[in-house]
Amino acid sequence: MLHMSLERFECTMLFWRREGAGAPPLPLALLLLAAWAAASGQLHYSVPEEAKHGTFVGRIAQDLGLELAELVPRLFRVASKSRGDLLEVNLQNGILFVNSRIDREELCGRSAECGIHLEVIVDRPLQVFHVEVEVKDVNDNPPVFPESKKRIGIAESRPPDTRFPLDGATDADIGVNSALTYRLSPNDYFALDTQNNREQKSSLSLVLRKSLDREEIQEHDLLLTASDGGKPELTGTVQLLITVLDVNDNAPEFDKFTYKVRVLENAFNGTLVIQLNATDPDDGTNGDIVYAFRRPVSPAVAYAFVINPNTGEIRTKRNLDFEENKSYEIPVEAIDKGHIPMVGHCTVLVEVLDVNDNVPEVTITSLSLPIKEDAQLGTVIALISVSDRDSGANGKVTCTLTPHVPFKLVSTFKNYYSLVLDSALDRESASAYELVVTARDGGSPPLWASASVSVEVADVNDNAPAFAQPEYTVFVKENNPPGCHIFTLSARDADAQENARVSYSLVERRVGERAVSSYVSVHAESGKVYALQPLDREELELLQFQVSARDAGFPPLGSNVTLQVFVLDENDNAPRLLLPPGAGGAGGALSELVPRSVGAGHVVAKVRAVDADAGYNAWLSYELQAAAGGARGAFRVALYTGEVSTTRALDEADAPRQRLLVLVKDHGEPALAATATVLLSLVESGQALKASSRASAGAAGAEAALLDVNVYLIVAICAVSSLLVLTLLLYTALRCSAPPAGGACGPAKPTLVCPSAGGSWSSSQQRRQRVCSGEGPPKADLMAFSPSVPPCLSSAEATCRREGDSEYLQEPRQPNPDWRYSASLRAGMHSSVHLEEAGILRAGPGGPDQQWPTVSSATPEPEAGEVSPPVGAGVNSNSWTFKYGPGNPKQSGPEPKKQTQVSFLLRRKGEASQPRQ
Structure with missing residues (x-):
């Protein structure tokens, strides 16, 4: 029988009757009865003692508002501190019935009130209901005297x-x-x-x-x-x-x-x-x-x-x-x-x-562990009940929880509490909590008892893998073996288990015309980066790519890191000789006419060579080898310029044809070398003058022809100049108005510059260049400087040619000691510099690839012919400084000129030059 507040029920019935509706129907009365019972938080039933097995007690599922179909899925169960087999619930119809004999005197003794407290627990979600079943006394015990x-x-x-x-x-x-x-x-x-x-x-x-x-x-x-x-x-x-x-x-x-x-x-x-x-x-x-x-x-x-x-x-x-x-x-x-x-x-x-001599008892049941770190606030974790056998204030128990934890205790009924989540969890900050529930009575002095609860926090994938730094720089020597290990990446994930298992992959992109995956690969588990093929610094100086780290969580999280691989130079390129177009022969010999009347120190030829390597590997030196038929001791070669000059005056005893072997080698380890053959023909002064006269006559004829067409030439020059100015203006306007292209980087044509007669210099007007890191050949400017080149005599002679075409003159020139240089160049830079007698400085794929300069001025040795490499050039050095002015006072030469300093800024690969204002 279900008990409730009779006064409230009678008031409702009276209100129903006053409204003229008569007595409410029985289903509605039962519904009101169940609603009041649910509102009170506790159901009350009564059952007489000594009731038979199966005696009906109440429809507990219906009174609690639970559907019969959800009793089994939600794990409907009944728990009792006293004998748990007295009452039972039929899960098919939700009826509470007597399961075994109930003896009130055995259960409660002489107590005036006797009841069985039941805890009804259902899961999904977790709910707890309290049911009191009052055991009614029946007259089953006769009076008994102490003795018969x-x-x-x-x-x-x-x-x-x-x-x-x-x-x-x-x-x-x-x-x-x-x-x-x-x-x-x-x-x-x-x-x-x-x-x-x-x-x-x-x-x-x-x-x-x-x-x-x-x-x-x-x-x-x-x-x-x-x-x-x-x-x-x-x-x-x-x-x-x-x-x-x-x-x-x-x-x-x-x-x-x-x-x-x-x-x-x-x-x-x-x-x-x-x-x-x-x-x-x-x-x-x-x-x-x-x-x-x-x-x-x-x-x-x-x-x-x-x-x-x-x-x-x-x-x-x-x-x-x-x-x-x-x-x-x-x-x-x-x-x-x-x-x-x-x-x-x-x-x-x-x-x-009563004396406060009983310690409170704490019982923890229905643990729902572990709890996910993204659990909602208010999630029930455990049920806690406390009790104290003392009475009055000695038996009044208060329950507290360990301070400074993201949990709290919520009182549900008398001495019953729920342990619920009070604030957000973070497994990475704390993966487990040791909670201590303390029950303290109201005695003096109070007694207390505690129980520990270990709450484990389950991981959720809320942390992406993280690298120690956003970018890594790696240096790898060129010509590495295929499949060599060049670096190991490591990303840390603060999560646990599968959520922290990191796998690595290469972020695909293009490097020039090839995919980055053709150069390197990344091991998915270890993060090791391997070079798939030998790297060539002359082809690719900087390889920049990204590696992605992704965890195995759901959904997966990831992050990227940039890896810059600088290819370091090795001495794998031998010096390459630069021969004039007319040089022939199987060995590509250099032929020159030398008058027998020249004195000591006269430059008769110059050997030019370049090296595709960088640094010391591209620093060239020249040595004269003994050759058959050569004049003993008559010639020498400058150590760093390659200029062949006489050491004494020639005489009739010297053979008319001299064959010299010049050994050109770099400073690499081991050094690589090339051999140049110089064929010198000793002629009389008259023959030399005839050759010179023929050259002069040709020049005079050309001058006369120019005088005949002077007017036409002036008109043509003015027209071409006007057209050139208009073209430059239009080009500048288009470049300023058009947006910069993002990814297309092509090789830039070197601009040819003619030196002036007065020793001035000029550079290309190409100020703005784009340099792509790892996506194509670099661009560079072509700049020229010459303090001692005579003016062009004709249009053919005035034409500036690429590479070696503009660097050769028909006759050897007197060395000019009035310039010298100092350089500080970044080691490993792709752009190379070659400084020659004509004052041409080249950089880029179109010209010779040489990191350290080759000084090619015809400076007599040893005073001005030996130039040491730029020792101490830092890694970040990217500038050249050229000076020309008064030469060595020991040297003879033209009148000293005013010292001038010209600085060139060589842009590193990957840096875009800014237009000058």
Whole structure:
């Protein structure tokens, strides 16, 4: 039967009737009843004790608002602290029924209230309901007397109305079922007197109605019957055997018929409870009193107390426990030592006072672990119940949780709590929590107990792999073996297990016309980067690409890192000779005419060579090798310029044809070399003058031809100049208005520059260039400087040619010692520089690829012919500085010129030049 607030239910019924709707229909009444029960947070049922198996208790699923179909999927279950097999729920129809015999007296003893507390738990989501099932008492226990026969001795001298206390019967039932009434078998001498004291304890006494006469009746046999108030009533009987005694006619008497004493439950053994005092007016042995517990002695009293027979002191015998017995009723009798002993009676009521001697108990059930770090606030993690056997403030328990944790306790019902999530979790900050639930009572001093809960936080993929730095720089020597390991990448993921398992992959892109995957590969698990093929610094100086790190979570997270691979130069390119177009022969020999009249120090030829390597690997030196038929000691070659000059005056003894071998080698380890053959033809001065005259005559004829067409030439020059100016203006306007192209980088044509006659210099007007890192050949400017080149005599002679075409003159020139240079160039840069006698400085794929300059001025040795490489050039150095001015004072040459310094900025690969304002 479902219990609820009758007042609220009657008010609702009354309101229904006042509105004229009559009595509400039964389904609606049941619905209101269930709603009130759910609102109160607890269901109440009642069931009589001794109910048979299967007895209907209530429709618990319907009253809790649960569908029958969801009982099994949601793991509907019932838990009880007491015997869990008394009640059971049928999961098919949601009915709570009696499962086994319920004995109220065994379950609750003499307590006025008796109930079974049930916890109804369902999952998905987790919900807890509390159900109280009240066990109704039935009259199943008859009154029971302490003994079936009781012998009483009464002196014949006792006056009428003398009272003799009797032990009443006890009934294990409660309420009306334990309300006892007594009746005595009919007789003329004795009657019953029942009185109830303030403690609602009944006092049963046998009252003498008239004097006894032992000579008339020596013994009275009476039957005392006790009946309870149940229906049907149950009875118990005791046989009273009353013996009439003679002589000793004064019994001991106590001051009070009832004594009340309080004692603490933690009293020490032997603590004095009370000292009784009875008096007897008789003399002698008839007045000597012996104290004793009236028989039969209750086991609880005999266990806890002891009485001194001579002094009447009652002391504790064992430790008292308020939780077991809150009070004791001790019947005491005082017996004199007369021939016919007489007895006085009293009752001692001992009230045990509670002491805070019980520690609270904490029980944790229904753990939902582990909990994900992205769980919603308010998620229930565990159910906690606390209890304390003490009473009053000693039994009032408060529950607390370890401070500074993202959880809290929520009180659900009396001493029941839910452990819920109070703030966001982060497994990377804390992967587990050790929670301590502390239950503290209200005693003084308070007692407390604690229970530990280990809450593990499950990982969620909320952290992407991270590299230690956004960009890595790696240096790899060229000509590496295929498949060599060049670097190892490592990304750290703060997550755990699969969410932290990182795999690496190459971000595909184009490097020029090839994919980056054709150069390198990345191991997916270890992050090791391998070079798939040998790298060539002359082809690719910088390889820049990205590697992606991605975890195995769902959804996966990832990040990228940039890897810059600089290819370091190795000496793998031998010097390459630059020969004039007319040089022929199998070996590509250089042929020159030398007048026999020249003196010492005259430059007769120059050997030009370039090296595609960089740094010391491209720094060239020249050595003269002994050749068959050569004039002994007549010629020498400058160590760093390659200029072949005479060491003495030539004479008739020198062979007319001289064959010199010049060894050109770099400074690499090991050094690489090439051999140049120089063929010198010694001629007379007249022949040289004829050759010179022919050249002069050709020049004069050309000058006359130019004079004839002077007017036409001026007009043509003006027209071409105007067209060139218009073209440059249009080109500049288009370049300024058009947006920069993002990815197309092509090789830039080098601009040819003609040196002037006065030693001035000029550079290309190409100021703006695009340089792509790793996506194509680099661009560079072509700049020229020459302090000592004669002016162009004709249009053919004035034409500036690429590479070696503009660097060769028909006749050797006198060395000019008036310039020297200093350089600081970044090692490994792709652009190369070649400084020659004509003052041409080239950089880029169109010209010779040489990192360190080759000084090709015809400076006599050793004063100005030896130029050391730019030692100390830093990695980031990217500038050249050229100076020309007064030469070495030891050298002879043209008039000293004003010193001028020209600085060139060589842009590194990957840097875009900015237009000058």
